[in-house]
Amino acid sequence: MHLLLPLCVLWLLPLAWTLEEDSPLDCVPRRSFPYHRDNAHLFHEEGVFNYSTMLLREDLDLLLLGAREAVYALDLKDISKKLASVKWEVTQQQKNECKNKGKDLETECKNYIRILHQTEDNRMYVCGTNAFDPECDYMSYANGKLTLEKKGEDGKGKCPFDPFHRYASIMVENNLYTATSINFLGSEPVLMRSSPISIRTEFKSSWLNEPNFVSMTQMPEGYMSEEGDDDKVYLFFSETAVECDCYNKMVVSRVARVCKGDLGGQRTLQKKWTSFLKARMDCPVLESQLPYIIQDTYRFCDPQQDWRDCLFYAIFTPQSDKSDLSAVCAYRVSDISRVFAEGKYKTPVPVETSFVKWVMYSGDVPVPRPGACIDNAARKANITKTLDLPDRTLQFIKDRPLMDQAIQPIGNKPLLVRRGARFTRIIVNQVQAADGEKYRVMFIGTEEGTMLKAVNYDGEMFIIEEVHLFQTPEPIKILTFSNLTGQIYAGSDYGAAQIPLATCGRSLSCMDCVLARDPYCGWDKDVRKCVFLSNSPRGLIQSVKKGDASLCPEADPVKPMNRSIWPRGNLKLRCPSPSNLSKTSWERDGSPVMASTRLQLLQDGLLILNATDSDTGRYRCLSVELSKAGRYTATVADYQVSVAPAGSGDGSGILPKARMDGPSVAGLQAIVGLLVVSLLGLLAWNFYKGHLPLPWNCTKKKNEEQTQETREQGGLDAYQDAARSAPAEDKPLVSGANNGRSNNHTGREESDGPKVSLPSLQYIDDESEV
Known part of the structure; x- marks a missing residue:
């Protein structure tokens, strides 16, 4: 019985390894890029939504973009430039008829452009839902203008009634093939060819x-x-x-x-x-x-x-x-x-x-x-x-x-x-890498408005990057690619985006460029940059199948940055991870840094709490990333940390030394003064109403009243003394409040100033907030 358990484990281990190899269900992008206006060229027009129909006219250098009640002609090289547009809106009568049929006036009773194809005479055939009454027309582009011919063809069976129903269409030799519903209720689906003989x-x-x-x-x-x-x-x-x-x-x-x-x-x-x-x-x-x-x-x-x-x-x-x-x-x-x-x-x-x-x-x-x-x-x-x-x-x-x-x-x-996030759209592009082989790169849109760039290297799933295209997480509804410009075009409800096949310049080192395993990019040793493969006449360093970063030359050493901190202060040393597949670790004077109550290892750095003289030294942040070729380590950040002597005034910890004469102290003193005046006014009102006896109203119990008067006067004096001393007692809070404002008026990090230890203040993660 004792021998049976180890045998079962040995038998199950190969099965577990096989399952893990064949189905890595947690495939994550190596790099993730949040939304930024530099990620892509964007097009959006105020009040217009649902940019989900595209037609590439490379012969005209145009991207025809169909949206809700509008068609746009955009510059194919930069879609943020609108060259022409045409409106196709429904009439008020059509809106009323649509509303009477039980449809929503603001969303469904509009004209959503759904069909946009080029004809053999270089015109465009366009169809819209037209407030649940589909209609088609011909459109032309000439002299910088888009023009609808307003022929008004019946669109039933060609274009969906419901703008939110899925459909499909293709134009083959001027014959339109469509798959949609042929009736208002959506209960009669058809695959139909409209001409020359209607077949369904x-x-x-x-x-x-x-x-x-x-x-x-x-x-x-x-x-x-x-x-x-x-x-x-x-x-x-x-x-x-x-x-x-x-x-x-x-x-x-x-x-x-x-x-x-x-x-x-x-x-x-x-x-x-x-x-x-x-x-x-x-x-x-x-x-x-x-x-x-x-x-x-x-x-x-x-x-x-x-x-x-x-x-x-x-x-x-x-x-x-x-x-x-x-x-x-x-x-x-x-x-x-x-x-x-x-x-x-x-x-x-x-x-x-x-x-x-x-x-x-x-x-x-x-x-x-x-x-x-x-x-x-x-x-x-x-x-x-x-x-x-x-x-x-x-x-x-x-x-x-x-x-x-x-x-x-x-x-x-x-x-x-x-x-x-669920996948919504996909396109595939083939590229020849530096090794002479051709690789098919998948560009995948998601429900969160991101685009994945992925390759399957001999059975290995690898996601190169994930880029957020839109500020709002709108699902990507269409993806298309232009061989002329080498650009990808994406559409969502919010707008349209144009992105290149690769942005090699995001990799700042040879190791990062090679470990990205992007077949479009390679490291140029002469210019010391990660560049687009087809843009360089020289041989580039690239290893897409294995990610062999040992091919890279020796990297320049990272220059150490000086950081100082006051005794019993807090300091954060930043170290952003270069990729989602790497792990960071810290060394101090060549020895590994172990997490403790005073040394906290964060996802993006190291936090030193309640500093002492023993925390001085050389801190290095190392990134370790595995690839099929091996394990690669690189220095991401280097800090020389010192503990400043008390009163020296040159510490650079997170919490600077309290200021006694700043504008925030004067502001707090004014607030305390107002509180004192208000309290004195309240006491006077109570004396006037008789809620408190006046000191000159003597009675038979004179001794008791004198005693009571002495107590009240003593309490008032104590309160005034406390009010006068309040600014000095609250100065640490004033200093903390001032840190946030002073950041707008200084060009250096907030850690360059002196600090004090304030147990009542909590640590602020973002240095720019301090």
Whole structure:
């Protein structure tokens, strides 16, 4: 029995290590940057909200930004510069009709721009919710002006009625594909192509069951296809699973696709998709019991590779409030295409009287294959368009649009899992690093208005940084990237932001630059700066896979700063941590500093309390950071601390010496004087009203009255003596109050002045407050 326990521990240790390696659920950004106006170029116009639709017009150097009741043309290189704008507001009559339908006048009964696409004649096609009456129009940009043509096309089925419902759209060869609700109540979801022949999905729960549309994209699968295949349009969404054998509703993630040349059926599925197929998408997270829900996707294609090598990056969040994890999974387009082209179908089977169970279909599959595009094999059978498809094939796909096989991510696990704010949007950019390899960097927006920059290095999840883009924590609703400018553009309810792919200058040392493991940045030994890789003609120091900071030259020593403190005083030595992955430690005269009641190790420094002569010495703050290449130590701060002799007047502790003649002392003396005058006035009023006897009103008990008079006079004298001595007794408090004001009139730190020990005063963490 005694030998069994150690054996079990030895057996479980490799399993625990495997779980920890495969699922580091606490992946944190190496650097976190709070909001600052220098983080990004920002655009916001007073009174306008919901900047959630973007169109890049790199041919015009414009970013077209759709917001609530307005469209803006912004400078692509600096979006804080507005070049033109056009208002698209609803009329008062439309507002009243919207209000009469039970909608909120201030939020819902507005025109939210939702569709913004470029047409082949270089105009823009724009649609808005238009107070729950969707409308579309054409827009042009010429001579520095945006102009709406005011054609007023019906937007039903193109644009959502409800401005807060998810939707998806794409323009392919002047044909608009949209996924939204076609009715006012939002109860009839459709995937629709508006022109040249309107085609949509069936109103059946087996096709779309309470969907939440996410995104849409095109794949050129017909380009130089040996099979004569057609291009596809892919739709990503989530919906209530019809195939789930459970009492409660379960939401699953889906990918569906249709063929670009689909014209519908001749009799069955007239003006309906004959190629609509859908499959479940899985993104397995270790601790999840319910499937994670897809929120956004990004199609990444290397221009030098075939479409089969393209990837879909997708972000997922939990459908249960019990988890705070978000994940990124990547899928090969070839894997998705194979499931639709070769996979089994699911079919509904009636069970008992009212319950339908979905199982894998094992019967004969009609020819041509249901849901397939028209290819060379179909053309040989004289089927040149979907109108020629036999009813048997069409009826099969009408009843069985769901595939049996679920699509799994690359490696059957996420590329990134993070605990905290939920992911909302993602884009991916590829960069060639100094080692010659290409890396795909993920830029992820969150619900808190931050953007993560992350890479997966051979299975290792690594978040380079997190940047707060907006002052208010608004969710990021759109992300897009321009190859022309190398800039990322983000939109939220509050405004739009423009940020570069990398800000290498934030790293001030070679070690910090290398440990950042940013494939865009490297250390230039000649200029001694961390610079953008493509901007330097010289070879740069970089180690993205391992973070090998030993490649760096010897760093310049940190110059020590002199700090002095009065006996029994308090002093804080600051040491900000250079990264979230590093740990700081302190040394005094080469020996480690251990925490005690008088030496407190803080997150951003060291606090010395009730100083004595034994606290003098050389204090060094060291940062230790681990990477795959090793353990690296750097000196962050260096202080020479001395205890000033009493009365020397040159101490630099946190609490300076009390001043006897400052303006705050005079102010306190005036306040005390007013209190004394008020008290004397109160005594006089009591004498006048008779509440207190006057000293000259003699009675038979003269001796007692004289005694009482003596007591009262003595009390008054004592009070006046106390009032006269009050300023001297309160001078430490006056000095403490003066510290806060004197900080506005001095250019040096407050610790340069003398101090006194004041037990009644509490320590102030921020030196600027003292």
